[in-house]
Amino acid sequence: MSTLRWLVPIAVVMAANPGPAFGRKAGFQGLVGVAMQAAGKVCFSINSAALQPHTFVTIIGPGEPFQSATAEITRPGKNCPGMPPGTAGYKLRAVTGHLEDNTVLFGVLGTVQVLSHGDGTAVRLNAVQQTVTLRSCTSTDGVHLSIWNSPAPAGARLWHRYVYLGQDLDASCSAAESAE
């Protein structure tokens, strides 16, 4: 496990349009989505249909290898594969960082500070001024992304998304992480 001993600002400079403001009570549905890169192109799916071009997105892959990048929305696009109906898809243009193809990643509107990473990634979501833990794990056919209010899998799960990959995978999820 590698732990960063100091705050690592993934991005401190906001783009022209940082996206909508979120309060603690708003939850994460319109703040956090799923990002995937295939053949170098990044898709982003989120429960928010009105995001504007240049909206800033921080992308984080909490697994191994740890991944982080910053990107901005260029225009509406197709949903990422395996996403449920009702989520809006966007095309992203990477600004900084490197992403592995075909991994399922968190896409967070606005900036994020990574506090530590290893068995889950602790981050500060600047849009809601909240520290949470991001987890990624595999089940039989897909990937579960989850957000916890303390080091997972203890505490409360605040957000969850399943992405169907259509492949037989070695399952790594705990029951709490993969519960619907």
Added chain:
Amino acid sequence: MSKPAGKEWIAKFPTSKSVNDLSGSFKGNVTKFLRALQAAGAKVAISATLRPPERAYLMHYSYEVSHGLDPAKVPDMKGVDIDWTCAGKDGKPDAKLAVKAASEMVAGFGIAYRPALKSRHSQGLAIDMTISWTGALTITGSDGKAVTITSSPRDGGNKDLQSVGAGYGVVKLKTDPPHWSSDGH
């Protein structure tokens, strides 16, 4: 003569979406359950049934070789005449080429996570499908009695529908929304 590893293998042994490719009694059970769903007016979209064991083998070991497994140590599989070592005409393994070829396969398969070597899909005992309906769903159970489902969600995550499916021998796996199998795994 075996063919060297590489992206030419990706299109072989594709995943099936046909119920006819399922195994044994599970095929009949799924057929009956799907017939009941259709008669009830539910929409069903099948994503996968059989993932051939040969495909699982190719995916699993291309990932392993690309992550450091000695290609000479990959076990043979009947019906898959692949040379993981990418040996030259002199018969000597080409370690660099083997890793490159395996990595090409990993990229071609779209693999980012460690593939399982054996699964209910590779045994023909699982089906991935998206089920949806509107309003109340009145469906005939395996005992011939009609069951009316008014609860939510109106999809495969519905517990009442899962009970009906289990009656047919088609059991929901809790961790993966589209996945149903012979035993819930």
